[in-house]
Each structure stands twice: as structure tokens, then as C-alpha cells.
Amino acid sequence: MLRDPLVWRAGDGPMAEWLAGVGERLLGPQPGGCTVRGDLRWPDRPYGVPVGTGLTAGEVAELLTAEGVDGLYVRTGGGPRLAEPRVEIAPLAEGDRGPDGPGVRILQVEPAGAPAGTVPVFARIRTPDELGAWIGLLTPVLAQAPPPARWPAATLATPLGATLHHRRDGILLDLQPLAEAEQRGVNATSRVQLQCVAADFPQRAVLLAAAAVLEERPLPGVRDLAGWLGELAAAWGGQPVPVPGRWAGAAALPPGTRASVLRIDGDEAELMLRRPGRSELWARGPVTRVAGWAGPLLDPALHEEAPTASRRRLARWLEHTGRAALGADARWSVDRLAEPLTAAGLADWLAAHCPGRAVAVDRVTEGAVTLTGTRTSDGRAIVTGRRSGHP
Incomplete structure (x- = not known):
């Protein structure tokens, strides 16, 4: 697996050089330097306290080295608005922050001002090819450049705001309706998210290269x-x-x-x-x-509702739905029953335990279909259909 440029471990070279590179690419000029927060304790200091302010990359490296930090990663994400993303640097090994844990000495490094580096971690997207161009700009902080892809230039029905979320365990690309992202940032409703390990991001990102995916x-x-x-x-x-x-x-x-x-x-x-x-x-x-x-x-049939009041109609719908979704007769399981049921048996059970309800398809996957409208007096029953003869 290729090395993630947004992760540093002892042995990768001087920490100060890595911090300076991150600063140039993601933070931009920071006349006020950086603040290092630490001494986090629960519950009296849940966000820690500043243990160093106005620090240069070299001074941050000295402080972290003295604290025994031997691994760092960059966290990026959305802020209160699209144009106010978060960029933070945190230790790879973080202590237990819970009420019974020992606490966390060094919590994170954060810039004094808004991030404004050469690599933009957010973008306004009006066409798929604008998304492709922005992903290309991310190359300096990716493990590799994305493979060539044809990104259409057609205007999207709804413009989008894109934010790169980087974590220790991978990358999340969040695409939101632009108007909501501009106003409410991370609280906006997502349109589509792409999640993968960092090394796979260039190959996975091209899966977004179509208006049908983005609209x-x-x-x-x-x-x-x-x-x-x-x-x-x-x-x-x-x-x-x-x-x-x-x-x-x-x-x-x-x-x-x-x-x-x-x-x-x-x-x-x-x-x-x-x-x-x-x-x-x-x-x-x-x-x-x-x-x-x-x-x-x-x-x-998969878009219809079947009333539990008519057992015969419900049984026919269950039989048809199972065959349509699975390509074979379905074996229906109910989470509170030990044995599977036929379509007719499930219709009887639903009529008895979910009276007055309308049953519909909730989810379809390879080899399984689940139903909704299956709430009983004891709560929702999980009803799943699978091919006969399959677990």
C-alpha cells in the first residue's frame, strides 16, 4: 500500500519538514502560527487547554517530540460553512478520553487562522468535470493521482458543495446541495458520500464521474x-x-x-x-x-404496499416479491421466530401480529430482501427473505 502523505510516523523523515509541507498545502500562511492543545481531561476539561500558541512548524515539532509523540495524521472536514473547513493535526496514538481513561496529554494542532493552502479541501461543483478537476487538485495530498476519466461537462440539476474528510482510517468525500452547504456546512444534508481507505481514493473517486451519480x-x-x-x-x-x-x-x-x-x-x-x-x-x-x-x-410489485388485512392478497404479494427480488422462492425469517416461513405462513403471521398495517419492501441486496410495515405491539419485527436453501 502506498504511503499516505497526510500521515507521518517516526522514521519518515524530520517531523518539522512534514509539518511545514502540510502547512504549505493545507493551512497556507498563518501569521498567528499554530496552537497546540492538550491536557484533555474528562469531565472538567473535555476540549483540553492551549499548551503552546503562535508556534511555527519547527516549534510545534519540538513540543511534540518532547512529549514523545511518534506519529501524526491530518484531520480535515467540514466547518460551520462550506468555505470554513477544519484542518487539524493529531497524534496517531490517542489516549482514552472516556470518564475512566487516563486522559490525553496532546489533543491536536490547529492553525490560528482559516485554512488557505495550495490544496483546497472544499469546492463548489456545478458540473461533473468541475468535480474531476478539483479531485485532480487534491493529488499533492493523495497517495497517487487519479486515473484518467471522462468527466461530463453537463450542468447538474443542483449545484453541490464538496468537502474532503481525511481520517486515520481513510477518506470520506461528502457532496451536499451547495445552498445548504454554504449556509450550514457540516449540518447540511448529504447528497452522496464516497468512503474508502486513502490509498484507494484515486480509483474510487472516478465512480463519481457521471451526472446520474451526483443528481x-x-x-x-x-x-x-x-x-x-x-x-x-x-x-x-x-x-x-x-x-x-x-x-x-x-x-x-x-x-x-x-x-x-x-x-x-x-x-x-x-x-x-x-x-x-x-x-x-x-x-x-x-x-x-x-x-x-x-x-x-x-x-x-417491489414498489407496492400490501395490506395485512387481506391475507390472500398479502401472500400473493410476498410470493411475487420474493421471486422478483431473489430470482427464486423466498424463505422468510422473522427475528423472533426460530423457523423460517413460506409466503403463506408469513402472511398469516403478519395478519395476526401487525393488524391494520401496510407491508412494503424496505431494502434489496444481493440475495436478500427486507420488509417494512412490520411493527407489532412489542416493537418492529425484522422480516427478511432469502433464497430457499440459503442461510
Whole structure:
């Protein structure tokens, strides 16, 4: 694995040189120097106290070396507004901050002024190619440059604010609606997040190189959903999404349905269909196999609700939904039952324990489908369908 430029360990060279490089790339000129905070104790000093202020990179290195710090990493993240990101330097080995822990001597190093280095950790994005250009600017603080990718220049339906979050265990790229990010920063609602280990970021970042990944799409009908999934499959190098039949393609989705890529986590993506007045519908699976795990969403039955008041109708819906989602008869499990149920058996159980409710699909993954609307008098029951013969 390639070395992360935002992590320093004893033996990587002088700490002062690494701190100076971080300062140039991420902090920019800091006439007020840096503050080192430490002596954190719970509960009387939960944020520590300044143990050094107005320090240069060399002076910070002297202080940390004297404290025995032998590893550092850079934390970046969102601030109160998009243009006010946080950049902090913290020890790799941090003490226990809990009420029974020994406390933390050195907590972090922070600049006196706003970060303004040569590498911007936030960006305003109006087209996918602007996102690609910004990711290219991050190269000095990445393990390697991103591979070539064609980033479309088409204007996004909603401009986005992008923030790079770096942690010891990886990178999170957070894309938010720009207006909310400008006003509320880290409190804004995310549109899509990409998360991975730092060394994989250049390869994972190109998964964002499509408007279909970055936009929330209105989907009036199943045919529109098929088109959106097809764009995702093409962008991620997967097999084509099957074309829905004439009747299925013409079927309407619940009014106001809007779909988006919620997150890309490693080599998996999570999609969300939002429907006003209804619970969300989720789907998750490997980015290169969208057709396999998201293709079942093209069956209109997966977007329907089945009332528990009609056992026969509910049983038919459960049987159809299981086959559509799994490609085989489903074995239904309830978290409070020892043995699995058939569709008819589950319909009986839901009618008895969830009266007056409407059951719907909650989540689809490779090899499993879960339901919502399964709240009983003792709380929500977790109902999962899997292929018969599979655990």
C-alpha cells in the first residue's frame, strides 16, 4: 500500500519538514502560527487547554517530540460553512478520553487562522468535470493521482458543495446541495458520500464521474428508473440493466419518487428511492453489478404496499416479491421466530401480529430482501427473505 502523505510516523523523515509541507498545502500562511492543545481531561476539561500558541512548524515539532509523540495524521472536514473547513493535526496514538481513561496529554494542532493552502479541501461543483478537476487538485495530498476519466461537462440539476474528510482510517468525500452547504456546512444534508481507505481514493473517486451519480432524479415510472440504473451501470462498468417489458415499463412509481446514490463505500454502492408519505426504499450491492442487485427494482410489485388485512392478497404479494427480488422462492425469517416461513405462513403471521398495517419492501441486496410495515405491539419485527436453501 502506498504511503499516505497526510500521515507521518517516526522514521519518515524530520517531523518539522512534514509539518511545514502540510502547512504549505493545507493551512497556507498563518501569521498567528499554530496552537497546540492538550491536557484533555474528562469531565472538567473535555476540549483540553492551549499548551503552546503562535508556534511555527519547527516549534510545534519540538513540543511534540518532547512529549514523545511518534506519529501524526491530518484531520480535515467540514466547518460551520462550506468555505470554513477544519484542518487539524493529531497524534496517531490517542489516549482514552472516556470518564475512566487516563486522559490525553496532546489533543491536536490547529492553525490560528482559516485554512488557505495550495490544496483546497472544499469546492463548489456545478458540473461533473468541475468535480474531476478539483479531485485532480487534491493529488499533492493523495497517495497517487487519479486515473484518467471522462468527466461530463453537463450542468447538474443542483449545484453541490464538496468537502474532503481525511481520517486515520481513510477518506470520506461528502457532496451536499451547495445552498445548504454554504449556509450550514457540516449540518447540511448529504447528497452522496464516497468512503474508502486513502490509498484507494484515486480509483474510487472516478465512480463519481457521471451526472446520474451526483443528481437526485425524479422517477415518474419504471421506465425512468430503468434509464437511471442503466446510466449507473454504464458509469461503473457493469452489465447493461435489463429493459422492462411493455407493461412493467409503463407502470407508475409512487407519486413524487426521487432516486439518488446515497453513498459509495469501498466497492459497494447504496441507492435510495424517496417517496413523499412513504418510507424510503433502499438497495445496496457491488458497483460493478448494478443489474444484478438493483435490477429487481424494475418489477412494479417491489414498489407496492400490501395490506395485512387481506391475507390472500398479502401472500400473493410476498410470493411475487420474493421471486422478483431473489430470482427464486423466498424463505422468510422473522427475528423472533426460530423457523423460517413460506409466503403463506408469513402472511398469516403478519395478519395476526401487525393488524391494520401496510407491508412494503424496505431494502434489496444481493440475495436478500427486507420488509417494512412490520411493527407489532412489542416493537418492529425484522422480516427478511432469502433464497430457499440459503442461510
